[in-house]
Amino acid sequence: MANAVRFYEPGSPEVLRYEEVEVGDPGPGQVRIRHAAVGLNFADTYFRNGTYPIPLPNGIGVEAAGYVEALGAGVTNVSVGDRVTYTGFTNTLGAYSNERLVPAAPLIRLPDAIPFETAAAMTMRGLTAAYLMRRIYPFKAGESILLHAAAGGVGLIVSQWAKLLGLKVIGTVSTDAKAIVARAHGCDHIINYSYEDVAQRVRELTSGEGVSVVIDSVGKTTFMSSLDSLKRRGLLICVGTASGTITPFDPQILAMKGSLFVTRPALADYIADPSEKAELASEIFGHVTAGRISIEINQRYALQDAVQAHRDLESRKTTGSSVFVI
Known part of the structure; x- marks a missing residue:
């Protein structure tokens, strides 16, 4: 048996x-x-x-x-x-x-x-990181991204892959111990959201501009700070809801915050074709x-x-x- x-x-x-x-x-x-x-x-x-x-x-x-x-x-x-x-x-x-x-x-x-x-x-995790890095957005060396849950399984792979592409990686974590792990795997800057304002720190780290892309696997509790961390016409990639499902929102908010884009991809749609x-x-x-x-x-x-x-x-x-x- x-x-x-x-x-x-x-x-x-x-x-x-x-x-x-x-x-x-x-x-x-x-x-x-x-x-x-x-x-x-x-x-x-x-x-x-x-x-x-x-x-x-x-x-x-x-x-x-x-x-x-x-x-x-x-x-x-x-x-x-x-x-x-x-x-x-x-x-x-x-x-x-x-x-x-x-x-x-x-x-x-x-x-x-x-x-x-x-x-x-x-x-x-690897296939998820692969489609995030190679299928969603045309990353260019020198661009900045915000990576939530940077010490998680997907986060550690994405941060390493992002460095291979020449990106500046800002990672968020919940503890100082996780900050050490995330930094060791490629994060240039760490934000501990337990006591730091994520969007404010992102603006400080990007000279007020914001990041090109946010990769957010947390969901409900980070959605607004993710939007507020983006540069004009930036992209929010929602890849998980660890804190709960994102509350319904008026799309007009995307225009008000800089003509932003939001996508909610699923791995199944990127591995359906053999x-x-x-x-x-x-x-x-x-x-x-x-x-x-x-x-x-x-x-x-x-x-x-x-x-x-x-x-x-x-x-x-x-x-x-x-x-x-x-």
Whole structure:
């Protein structure tokens, strides 16, 4: 028997249950995969608490890495024994497990140079960083960006990638300890929003002009300060709602604050095309294998400890990436 984390009703971390499950043989278009490591992402909490509604009972988690054990009919993109990683949305839900069936389509062959733990820590975050850096805005060397949650898993990758592009990175954090981590990964300036006014400090650091782009994964509590940190015709990229969903607003405010732009992209729309997904994956894998971008795994858990892992994640105790080690 395999083991998996499942839940039967939306709620706090305590709804998560570690159970024995039957896996069975893969059907058409599926593979059976044995996990070596599973990614822990803030998006997982949205499934658990009902922000992202799904049929229940259900598994949880959308990202993992391991070996292909068996193929269903019609699978041609991977072979038995391949090292693979994957991320997705509802099509890969159920990653918190040591063995499972999963559609073959989302699987990405993993370069030998990248360990399973690193893959589980970086596939979703790395692909997110890739589309943020390469698909949303035509960054030019010398431009300034504001990066919220700069010590988080995506933040650490984005800040390193931004430096490769020659950008000036202003990062926000909630503690002085996280400031040290963010600075070590490329942030030129750090703003601790626990006691500093973000927009005011951004203006001071940019000679009153503001930044070209804000990357905001926090949401509700940072939305207005993000707008106030932008230069004229700047772009706010809303990529998460860790503090809650952004309150509805009158678009006229964008004109009043400098003809600003706001976008709310989703990873699923940047990896839906297999060729684009392969291109983004190749780019992030290349940076990691070459040592240009490092992946920080600062928390490791057993699957049995999923409740504690979610508590730590939601209380902002974590930095960098977190994984479940099988």
